[in-house]
Amino acid sequence: MIENNDFAPENTIISSKNVDVFYGDKQALFDINLNVAENSVTALIGPSGCGKSTLLRCFNRMNDVIPICRVDGSITLGGQDIHAPNVDVVSLRQKVGMVFQKPNPFPKSIYDNIAYGPRIHGMTASKAELDEIVEESLKRAGLWNEVMDRLDKPGTGLSGGQQQRLCIARAIAVKPKVILMDEPCSALDPIATATVEELIDELRERFTIIIVTHSMQQAARVSMHTAFFHLGNLVEHGATSDIFTAPKDERTQNYITGRIG
Amino acid sequence: MQQCNLQTINITRNAVGRKTREMLVIALLLACSLVAVLTTAGIITSLAFEAFRFFQEVSLFDFLFGLEWSPQTALRSDQVGSSGSFGAIPLITGTLLISAIAMAVATPLGLLSAIYLAEYASNPARAIIKPLLELLAGIPTVVYGFFAALVIAPMLRNTGETFGFVISSESALAAGLTMGVMIIPLVSSLSDDVINAVPQTLRDASYGLGATQAETIKQVIFPAAIPGIAGSLLLATSRAIGETMIVVMAAGLAANLTANPFEAVTTVTVQIATLLTGDQEFDSAKTLSAFALGLLLFIITLCLNVVSLKIVDRYKEQYD
Numbered sequence: 001m002i003e004n005n006d007f008a009p010e011n012t013i014i015s016s017k018n019v020d021v022f023y024g025d026k027q028a029l030f031d032i033n034l035n036v037a038e039n040s041v042t043a044l045i046g047p048s049g050c051g052k053s054t055l056l057r058c059f060n061r062m063n064d065v066i067p068i069c070r071v072d073g074s075i076t077l078g079g080q081d082i083h084a085p086n087v088d089v090v091s092l093r094q095k096v097g098m099v100f101q102k103p104n105p106f107p108k109s110i111y112d113n114i115a116y117g118p119r120i121h122g123m124t125a126s127k128a129e130l131d132e133i134v135e136e137s138l139k140r141a142g143l144w145n146e147v148m149d150r151l152d153k154p155g156t157g158l159s160g161g162q163q164q165r166l167c168i169a170r171a172i173a174v175k176p177k178v179i180l181m182d183e184p185c186s187a188l189d190p191i192a193t194a195t196v197e198e199l200i201d202e203l204r205e206r207f208t209i210i211i212v213t214h215s216m217q218q219a220a221r222v223s224m225h226t227a228f229f230h231l232g233n234l235v236e237h238g239a240t241s242d243i244f245t246a247p248k249d250e251r252t253q254n255y256i257t258g259r260i261g
Numbered sequence: 262m263q264q265c266n267l268q269t270i271n272i273t274r275n276a277v278g279r280k281t282r283e284m285l286v287i288a289l290l291l292a293c294s295l296v297a298v299l300t301t302a303g304i305i306t307s308l309a310f311e312a313f314r315f316f317q318e319v320s321l322f323d324f325l326f327g328l329e330w331s332p333q334t335a336l337r338s339d340q341v342g343s344s345g346s347f348g349a350i351p352l353i354t355g356t357l358l359i360s361a362i363a364m365a366v367a368t369p370l371g372l373l374s375a376i377y378l379a380e381y382a383s384n385p386a387r388a389i390i391k392p393l394l395e396l397l398a399g400i401p402t403v404v405y406g407f408f409a410a411l412v413i414a415p416m417l418r419n420t421g422e423t424f425g426f427v428i429s430s431e432s433a434l435a436a437g438l439t440m441g442v443m444i445i446p447l448v449s450s451l452s453d454d455v456i457n458a459v460p461q462t463l464r465d466a467s468y469g470l471g472a473t474q475a476e477t478i479k480q481v482i483f484p485a486a487i488p489g490i491a492g493s494l495l496l497a498t499s500r501a502i503g504e505t506m507i508v509v510m511a512a513g514l515a516a517n518l519t520a521n522p523f524e525a526v527t528t529v530t531v532q533i534a535t536l537l538t539g540d541q542e543f544d545s546a547k548t549l550s551a552f553a554l555g556l557l558l559f560i561i562t563l564c565l566n567v568v569s570l571k572i573v574d575r576y577k578e579q580y581d
Contacts, residue, residue, distance in 0.1 A: 060469065062465065062468065062469060065464075065468060067383075067384075089471075090471045090472070090473055091471065092471070093468065093469060093470065093471035094470070094471040097469065097470065098465075098469035100462060100465055100466065100469070102462055104460070104462035104463055104465065104466045105466075106463060106466065106467075106481055106485075107463075107484070107485050108484070116467075116470060116472075116480070117470040117471065117472075120470070120471070120472050120473075120476050120480070121471060167466070170466075170470065171469070171470070174470060174471065
């Protein structure tokens with residue numbers, strides 16, 4: 001299995017070495033070695049319960065809030081160990097943003113949703129600067145034209161697809177390096193999904209995106225690299241085209257042809 | 262085409278017993294729920310009737326806006342100087358003063374302990390603290406009452422003396438403080454529910470953006486929970502207004518119209534309790550005034566409850 005794990009892109013930004021994750025006594029991930037290329041889209045695929053979301057949540061230490069969760073091994077962001085004692089989880093999460101499965105805008109105005117991150121991190125000195133970040137983030141998320149005249153309206157009043165793009169705008173407002181997306185389209189209809197996928201394609205120029213998805217078509221459409229997980233193991237990782245056309249492992253073959261999963 | 266024998270499919274009602282039993286069960290359940298409804302209706306009717314008799318002797322205007330309360334009535338018609346006055350304002354202000362003190366104690370303590378329990382406490386800590394806090398709600402109010410009268414009130418009076426204040430031994434402060442402690446579990450347990458009802462996805466969103474726990478609580482969880490918290494505070498207020506035992510024992514009988522918490526005041530509930538304890542004639546304005554007070558109290562707390570339940574319900578819908 002090791003030969004499948006040592007796929008090393010040239011410009012690695014996030015790297016996990018020998019990562020084991022436990023929930024209480026139950027081990028969810030086994031010895032994960034994964035290198036994620038900068039400014040690319042990496043898809044994590046695999047059947048339910050294979051640990052792909054768990055791994056995603058390791059990258060910004062969202063698992064910290066689950067008391068029974070334990071992460072062993074090392075994860076580095078740009079060469080720095082994210083579990084090092086001098087690492088501030090607050091700064092880590094600013095650099096590694098997250099978009100969740102279900103759109104989760106705050107029950108605040110559209111403006112305040114975007115401004116939330118920059119405000120808590122003290123990123124702006126003036127209202128004008130903040131306005132600029134809000135506009136830029138919304139534009140980058142392809143939402144500006146739809147909401148520019150109702151920034152003071154609640155974010156929860158938008159449609160599902162718009163809400164998810166609002167959440168993406170909110171994540172990019174704090175200027176992260178990496179954006180983790182945990183099945184960002186699973187609650188959206190096909191048209192909204194297509195819009196978000198286009199957006200992901202544009203975002204990869206500036207950000208590194210790691211996306212967990214249940215849809216193999218989605219992985220094939222949006223990602224450049226794909227990692228296939230099965231029962232807590234990283235089975236295969238490589239260029240998306242290779243994974244889908246010439247998988248090396250039988251399990252990958254079975255999954256992408258619909259025989260397991 | 263083959264036809265099946267229709268005679269073999271029996272869908273007629275065979276046993277009468279099952280149907281009858283079903284009806285009996287429904288009747289029993291309905292009767293039980295009617296008991297509560299009818300009792301409420303009975304209470305309101307009796308209150309309204311006696312209050313109506315009272316308002317035949319004392320005008321509604323004098324009752325609602327009168328500034329003096331001394332419910333003495335003549336025993337004999339030729340008695341002099343003992344026509345009572347039935348202005349409810351001093352009682353209402355007394356009630357509000359004590360309730361306000363109680364809420365001033367219970368709101369911060371209850372709310373902050375709810376935030377601690379819901380967001381910070383580890384599971385073992387929560388398992389110990391929550392039942393202990395709720396134990397406060399299980400203490401009989403009469404116990405709170407003598408605690409207020411025998412411990413808190415003398416303590417306040419002595420402290421006051423040290424600093425040169427005059428605090429009467431039956432002060433609004435003593436009653437209000439004790440009542441506040443009594444209400445803490447009500448506020449904390451309702452607010453705890455409300456805070457827990459804020460979806461985890463909102464916490465995730467905030468933590469995912471790099472917010473600390475305190476920032477998340479202050480800027481996301483608390484604003485999202487405010488309507489529910491407001492509802493629970495109103496419910497607690499209504500409980501404070503209706504509370505009787507503590508004020509009977511600690512607040513006194515003198516109907517002073519004052520906003521000074523160091524003085525003795527009396528409340529609507531205390532007056533009702535005093536007017537109706539012991540042997541009373543039920544045709545004098547003095548006794549009947551208790552019903553008018555009861556009706557007034559009932560209307561106030563009913564309004565508060567309706568408003569607060571509405572707020573809490575609307576809040577719940579928002580996240581379902």
